[in-house]
């Protein structure tokens with residue numbers, strides 16, 4: 001597996017939520033938990049994009065409330 005940002009060989013990757021690339025740990029600028037099971041990742045490239053950074057920062061951290069399992073298609 002190759003990091004799609006720095007081309008380093010990696011065995012574990014995270015997917016950037018903004019460019020959808022598989023990036024290695026060192027290319028991930030920041031991450032945050034957005035639900036009990038999900039995390040949002042932003043890579044260094046997207047971090048330098050002000051629009052995307054703003055979007056990332058405004059990501060609401062989902063409160064630990066019960067969400068019916070039937071809303072499978074609706075995420076966040």
Ligand SMILES: [Zn+2]
Pocket residue numbers: 003004005006007008023024025026027
């Ligand atoms: Zn990388």
Ligand SMILES: [Zn+2]
Pocket residue numbers: 016017018019020021042043044045046047
């Ligand atoms: Zn990105």
